[in-house]
Amino acid sequence: MKLTEDVHLVGSGSAGVGLTHELDCHVYLLDGGEELALVDAGAGLDVDDILRNVEAEGFRPQDVRYILITHAHGDHIGGAAALKEATGARVAISEVEAPFLREGDEEATALAQAREDGYYPPNYRLRPCPVDMELKHGDEFEVGKLRVRGIHLPGHSKGSMLYLVDGERRYLFSGDAIFFGGVISLLNCVGSSLEDYRENIWKLKGLNVDALMPGHLNFCLSGGQRHLDAAVEAFKGIGVPTNLIGRHGLIMSQ
Numbered sequence: 001m002k003l004t005e006d007v008h009l010v011g012s013g014s015a016g017v018g019l020t021h022e023l024d025c026h027v028y029l030l031d032g033g034e035e036l037a038l039v040d041a042g043a044g045l046d047v048d049d050i051l052r053n054v055e056a057e058g059f060r061p062q063d064v065r066y067i068l069i070t071h072a073h074g075d076h077i078g079g080a081a082a083l084k085e086a087t088g089a090r091v092a093i094s095e096v097e098a099p100f101l102r103e104g105d106e107e108a109t110a111l112a113q114a115r116e117d118g119y120y121p122p123n124y125r126l127r128p129c130p131v132d133m134e135l136k137h138g139d140e141f142e143v144g145k146l147r148v149r150g151i152h153l154p155g156h157s158k159g160s161m162l163y164l165v166d167g168e169r170r171y172l173f174s175g176d177a178i179f180f181g182g183v184i185s186l187l188n189c190v191g192s193s194l195e196d197y198r199e200n201i202w203k204l205k206g207l208n209v210d211a212l213m214p215g216h217l218n219f220c221l222s223g224g225q226r227h228l229d230a231a232v233e234a235f236k237g238i239g240v241p242t243n244l245i246g247r248h249g250l251i252m253s254q
């Protein structure tokens, strides 16, 4: 599904538009011209569907040079190993969560807890995946003609990495850290922390984002910064922020 000149949606589950497996997060394809990148990898329960969508949009899977992971939860990293094998892409993830993906650590990613809670099927397992790029806050690189900057915003998870991308407009691929309306996703599991959100939410200020592209639910192609400003604003009082959702709230995702 073509969203803009730079971005196609090639995966999306039941907390999205129902394009691929129900547990998949949004999987975006960045078209940098000579180089392509995927943002996130889905749950890994039907990777072929994602690859078919890449081809249906007119691209070759072997031209995918990067898989940019927003954070190490199963619905975002489960497909990483299979997509890397199919494309030969380099996998990028925050340095904080790189060991979790490399080792397929089901405790550190809270996957064991989420499976126990019925979010994943009983036989679901996290496939370890080699990591090629361990990112820090502020790291910059290019995907063809697109300029990418990593923004480390712990809160939803310790290593949540957002990707600010400059193309025909400015995009923020925000994973589960920040959603449409300025909503944040705090989970009752290891790695998720209101304190981390409070200490890092300022990083959303002044980014001048046009398109907000989260890991689930609505994305928007213009006016994105107002959603980020709303999130910053919600943290100004001493009371518990009112922009919280968890997976039993409006959204079903890990």
Ligand SMILES: [Zn+2]
Residues within 6 Å of the ligand: 071, 073, 156, 176, 253, 254
């Ligand atoms: Zn998540």
